[in-house]
Amino acid sequence: MNSLAEAALMFFISAGGCLLFGRWTIRWLSRAQAIAPARYEDCPPLLAYQATKSSTPTMGGLCVLAVGILVAALAGGLGQRDGWLVLAAVLGVGAVGLVDDWLKFRGVNALGLRSRPKLLVALAVGAGVGLATSSPSHPYSAVELPWLNRSVELGWAWVPFAMLVIAGCAHAVNLTDGMDGLAAGCVAIVLLVLGCWALAGDGPSRVLVPWCASLAGACVGFLWFNSFPASVFLGDVGALGLGAALGTISLLTHTALWLLIVGGVFVVEALSVMLQVASYKWRGKRRIFRVAPIHHHFHLGGLSEPKVIVRLWIAGALLAMLGLTRVPPPAPPRLRQGAKMTDDCRCSRHMTDFAAAGCRREAQVVG
Numbered sequence: 001m002n003s004l005a006e007a008a009l010m011f012f013i014s015a016g017g018c019l020l021f022g023r024w025t026i027r028w029l030s031r032a033q034a035i036a037p038a039r040y041e042d043c044p045p046l047l048a049y050q051a052t053k054s055s056t057p058t059m060g061g062l063c064v065l066a067v068g069i070l071v072a073a074l075a076g077g078l079g080q081r082d083g084w085l086v087l088a089a090v091l092g093v094g095a096v097g098l099v100d101d102w103l104k105f106r107g108v109n110a111l112g113l114r115s116r117p118k119l120l121v122a123l124a125v126g127a128g129v130g131l132a133t134s135s136p137s138h139p140y141s142a143v144e145l146p147w148l149n150r151s152v153e154l155g156w157a158w159v160p161f162a163m164l165v166i167a168g169c170a171h172a173v174n175l176t177d178g179m180d181g182l183a184a185g186c187v188a189i190v191l192l193v194l195g196c197w198a199l200a201g202d203g204p205s206r207v208l209v210p211w212c213a214s215l216a217g218a219c220v221g222f223l224w225f226n227s228f229p230a231s232v233f234l235g236d237v238g239a240l241g242l243g244a245a246l247g248t249i250s251l252l253t254h255t256a257l258w259l260l261i262v263g264g265v266f267v268v269e270a271l272s273v274m275l276q277v278a279s280y281k282w283r284g285k286r287r288i289f290r291v292a293p294i295h296h297h298f299h300l301g302g303l304s305e306p307k308v309i310v311r312l313w314i315a316g317a318l319l320a321m322l323g324l325t326r327v328p329p330p331a332p333p334r335l336r337q338g339a340k341m342t343d344d345c346r347c348s349r350h351m352t353d354f355a356a357a358g359c360r361r362e363a364q365v366v367g
Helices: 004-031 044-051 061-074 081-105 115-132 155-176 182-200 203-226 235-252 256-262 264-282 294-300 305-323 353-357
Strands: 142-145 150-153 339-341 363-365
Touching: 004 061, 004 182, 004 203, 044 294, 061 081, 061 203, 061 235, 081 115, 081 155, 081 203, 081 235, 115 155, 115 235, 142 256, 155 182, 155 235, 155 256, 155 264, 182 203, 182 235, 182 256, 182 264, 182 305, 203 235, 235 256, 256 264, 256 305, 264 294, 264 305, 294 305
Parallel strands: none
Antiparallel strands: 142 150, 339 363
16 A cells, blocks of 8 residues: 555445444444453442443444454455554454353353453564564664654564563553443544554555554544443453554554653553552552543543543643654664575665665675
C-alpha cells in the first residue's frame, strides 16, 4: 500500500464491515449469554456501576479483530514477514484473552484466567517477535529516541525489550477497557498515528499500513455499538489483541519509545494501577486513588462517564498530535533477503535503486 487514498479506503471498508456485522455479533453474543460477571465485590461503588451494565454482552472484540485481519490481509498486509508477525501477535495474545472471556461468562471462574498465564503468553509472543526481528533479514534492532533525531542499537537487549513492549501494551489497553468506548477510541487514535509513520517510512514498513488502517477503521466502526451506553464490550480478546498489535507495530517501525507519548493514556492507566497496588501493599493498605484504573477515580470523583471518556479521548488526540512532530532519524543499513552489501554502504534503498542513485559501492546479489 503506497498511498494515503488506499489507506483511507481500507479504513472505511473496515469501519463499514464492523457496522455491518456488529449488530449480528451482538445478537449472537446475547444468545450465547456472553456476559461477564461482576468483579468488584470489594468496591461497592464500582459494583453498583457494573450492575447498570449487567446485561451487556462482552467479546465484541471478536468482530473487531476478524474484520481488521480480513481487510488487512486482502489489502496486502501479509505480503511480507512483518505483516505475518503482526498477525501472529494479535492471534496469540488475543487467544488468551478469548479463553479468559470464555471462563468468565461460562461461570467456570468469575475472575477468568489469573494474571500470570496472560502475562506469560504475552511475554512469549514478545520473545517470538523479538527473535524474528533480530534474524539475518532484520540485521539491526534499533529504537528511536523521541525528538533527538537518532536511534539506539539495543543489540542483545532487543528481545527483552520486545517482550516488555508487547506485554505492556496488551495489558495497558486491557486496563483502559473499563468504560464504554474508551479503549476502542484511544486505540484507533494511536493506530492512525502509527499508520502515518509507516506510510512515511521506507518500503518494508509499508506492509504495516493496511494493519494500522484496517484495525483503526474496525475500532471506529465498533464504537457505533460500544460508545456510551454500550451495547457490547470489547472483552479481553479485543483489548489484549489490539494492545499486542500496537506493541508489535511500534517495534517494527522502531517507534516503541514514541508509543509512550502517543499512547500516553494507556501509560497513565497502567501506572495508576501499579502505583495503587504498590501503595496498598507497602503503605499499610493506604490508597493513592479512590480506585484504579484512573478513569474510575475520575468517575467516582463526580464526573459523568461520558465526560471522562471524551476527555480521555481528547487527551489521546493531543498526545497523538505530538507524535506527528516526529522526524525519522537516518536509517541504518538494512539487508534484504537475497542480497549482500558491503559494510560501508550506508544506502538504505532497494538493490534496484543503487544504479539510479549512482551508488558505485559493491553490491552482490546472492543466488
